[in-house]
Amino acid sequence: MHFDGTIWRPPYEAGSLLLQVTAGCTHHACKFCTLYHDLPFKFRMSPLAEVEGDLQEAQLRHTDPISMLSARLQGLPGAEPVRRAFLVGANPFVLQYGRLLDIAGLMGKYVPSVQTIGCFARITDITTKSDGELASLRKAGYDGLTIGIETGDSEALRFMNKGYDADAIVEQCSRLDQAGIRYSFFYLAGISGAGKGEAGAMATAGVCNRLHPTLIGVNMLTVYPESELYREIQRGRWKEPGEMEKYREIRTLLENLEIPTQFAALGASNAFRFQGTLPEDRKALAAALGKIMETVGEADLREYRVSLRHL
Numbered sequence: 001m002h003f004d005g006t007i008w009r010p011p012y013e014a015g016s017l018l019l020q021v022t023a024g025c026t027h028h029a030c031k032f033c034t035l036y037h038d039l040p041f042k043f044r045m046s047p048l049a050e051v052e053g054d055l056q057e058a059q060l061r062h063t064d065p066i067s068m069l070s071a072r073l074q075g076l077p078g079a080e081p082v083r084r085a086f087l088v089g090a091n092p093f094v095l096q097y098g099r100l101l102d103i104a105g106l107m108g109k110y111v112p113s114v115q116t117i118g119c120f121a122r123i124t125d126i127t128t129k130s131d132g133e134l135a136s137l138r139k140a141g142y143d144g145l146t147i148g149i150e151t152g153d154s155e156a157l158r159f160m161n162k163g164y165d166a167d168a169i170v171e172q173c174s175r176l177d178q179a180g181i182r183y184s185f186f187y188l189a190g191i192s193g194a195g196k197g198e199a200g201a202m203a204t205a206g207v208c209n210r211l212h213p214t215l216i217g218v219n220m221l222t223v224y225p226e227s228e229l230y231r232e233i234q235r236g237r238w239k240e241p242g243e244m245e246k247y248r249e250i251r252t253l254l255e256n257l258e259i260p261t262q263f264a265a266l267g268a269s270n271a272f273r274f275q276g277t278l279p280e281d282r283k284a285l286a287a288a289l290g291k292i293m294e295t296v297g298e299a300d301l302r303e304y305r306v307s308l309r310h311l
Contacts, residue, residue: 001054002046005039006310007088010146010184010217011266013118016086017058017111021046021103025090027122031160031228032191032221035311036090045095048102055110058082081113084144093121093145097133104140118144121183123164126172134179144214145176148186152207153200156192159238160229166207173211184262185213187253189246190221194239197249205256215262218253220246220269222308243271243301244293251289254282268311271296271304 004023009016024036024043061082085107093100107114117140129137151157154165176183185208192200208216223230223240232238241249254263257278263285264275272292276285 001057002050003088004044005036008035008090008120009086009088010186012184012215013084013086013146016084016118017082017114018088019051019054019058019085019107020089021051021087021119022089022092022095026094027091027124027163029161029163031232032188032223034224034227037226043090045099048106051103052106052110055106059110082111083113083115085111085114085117087117087119090120091122091125092119093125093142094128097129097137100137100142101140104137104142107141115141116143117141118146121145121147123147123149123168123172126175127168131175131178134175134181138180143180143182145181145183146186146217147173147183148188149204149207150186150188151191151200152204153192153196154203156196156200159193160191166203169207170210173213177212182212182214184215184217186217186219188219188221189249189253190241192241192249194241194245197241197245198252201249201252202256205253205258208261209256209258212259213261215264216253216257217267218250218263218265218270219267220271220305222269222305222311242298243305244298247289247293247301251286251293254278254285254289268308271301 001020003020007018009018022043022045024039024041026043028036028042087103104117107117126134149169150160150162152166152169154167157165173183187204190197221240223233229238233240250265257263259278261278262275263278263281265273266275274285274288
């Protein structure tokens with residue numbers, strides 16, 4: 001299998017077939033992001049021949065007679081059919097409509113058990129596709145995109161150079177809703193800056209309440225020295241919020257979400273993990289957040305933050 005650099009995937013895609021169709025990020029300009037700094041290029045599109053070769057390799061997992069015989073002799077269970085694939089890279093959904101259809105076609109040829117195809121996507125990746133193309137991609141299997149909206153605070157989005165604002169999130173994700181393509185959001189606690197987190201959470205809840213994300217995954221901002229945001233802090237142009245402020249921000253978001261969705265903190269940036277379904281688990285999730293804020297000090301939370309060498 002071909003993979004370039006560190007491979008990132010959402011926690012809930014752990015059981016998916018990982019397939020590289022792009023590497024790096026087409027935008028590669030968010031001030032806080034360092035995820036793709038280890039690549040010697042900004043963005044690379046995998047040749048279709050390379051993608052096909054990787055799918056042929058993945059096919060062997062279920063068809064290679066030697067592997068199947070070895071498993072039987074060792075009393076190991078046979079490999080379960082792969083039901084889902086996740087295309088890796090910062091935003092594979094940026095690929096042109098025809099290219100995405102070609103990839104789905106190759107998937108059906110070599111790993112026909114795959115029922116849905118997911119990937120990371122930027123809001124701007126949706127913009128380039130017509131409503132008809134989005135509907136066609138859904139029929140081809142594309143479903144369950146993961147979108148790092150980070151926040152619904154347009155001022156913060158502009159400062160962090162995300163390349164879109166809150167109105168664009170609503171407009172483009174409404175088009176995904178119309179096409180029947182499900183999606184999850186990544187929310188980045190702390191992105192609005194010190195003293196602005198709860199207002200940013202309120203703005204984000206306002207955006208989410210107009211849409212239908214299947215999951216809102218909370219992550220916590222971690223500023224690394226190689227990021228542009230670190231340099232903005234050194235210049236005195238931005239101040240990072242404290243860890244406890246980030247938890248108050250998450251609580252505010254939780255309290256103001258009015259839509260049915262999953263609400264979770266699963267990634268490594270979270271010192272404490274939690275997951276539940278809204279609205280039924282709201283009280284339990286709020287109690288879990290309250291316990292963290294009551295029993296864990298700012299110093300301990302900060303120690304966890306600075307100990308994260310990489311996300």
